[in-house]
Amino acid sequence: MSGPFGETRTRVEWNHALIAPDGHVPGLPPGWGSARGYLLISPVMNGAGGPRFCQYLVEGGEGSETHCAAFGLQRLVYVLAGTATLDGDTLATDDFVYFPADDEYQFTAPAGAKLLVFEKPYEPVEGIEPPTRRTGSLADAPTEPFLGDPDAMLSTLLPIEPGFDMAVNVFNFKPGAALPFVETHVMEHGLFMRAGQGVYRLGDKWYPVQAGDSIWMASYCPQWFVAMGKSPASYVYYKDVHRDPLGFSV
Incomplete structure (x- = not known):
């Protein structure tokens, strides 16, 4: 145990939550x-009607496969550390794979692997x-300055196409870089x-992260971020995209 x-x-509010590692339960x-x-x-967090997706971490080891x-769920797996294996092929750190709903495969995570997983019902x-299965690497993802700021670089892991109803991106900030304004939008986020x-x-709250x-x-x-300290900050984040919030098809 660390700290007092x-x-x-950790804080869980009606429209946001910060989940710190000090309270993680397997x-x-x-x-x-x-x-x-x-x-x-x-x-089941149940704030603002509850998140419409799941986000979790997987630690590799014997029997991690x-x-x-679950039926109807699409899944994106991002390798945070170590390596993983997909149908016999190796995925290294900062590689990722998108699995469409009801895809089947053999994915293993040996000791030392740490995975970030997002799951969402496909609409x-x-x-x-x-969409079909996609694999890739952060190093090869399209990357550009966010709204022209070279100190805030945004990498998009999945194609920006209407077939995808989820996006997963990586933001990299130099120390002192910040989002240019407080964002308020229809998309929800999961962030690591x-x-x-x-x-x-x-x-209306401010959290050191x-x-x-x-x-x-x-x-x-409402959401806004500034990178602090002497080293760059980076996060992986999910959002829902390309769907009518009323549930209608065009």
Whole structure:
């Protein structure tokens, strides 16, 4: 145990949550064999109607293996550390794979592997082909300055196409770089701090954050970030995209 008794940086509010590692309790959805991990964000948080996705960490080891997500769920796996194996092929640190709903495969995570996983029910749209499996690496992802700021570089891991109803991106900030304004939008976010530290504004509250923290932001939660300290800050984040919030198909 670290820090004073009875204290934690974790906060769960009606439109956002900060989940700090000091309170992690092991637990994973079914289907990962004997893997150990932590379910960080899920609909049972129940804020603002509850998150519409799941975000969790998987720690590799003997028996850490999965073959599919639950029925109807698409899944993106990002390798935070170590290596993993997909159908016999090796995935290295900062590689990722997107699995469409009801895809089947053999994915193993040996000792030393650390995975970040996002899962979301796929929302089909009439006349639009659903996406197929995609693999890639952060090093090869399209990257550009965010709104022209070279100190805040945004990498998009998945194609920006209407077949995808989820996006996963990586933001890299130099010390002192910040989002240019407080964002308020229809998309919700799941976020994992992969490096560095900073301050996140969520709603009307301000939180120091650091590597290993997870954040949930509900739709329309005001949000802003600034990188602090002497080293760059980086986070992986999810958002829902390309779908009518009323549930209608175009």
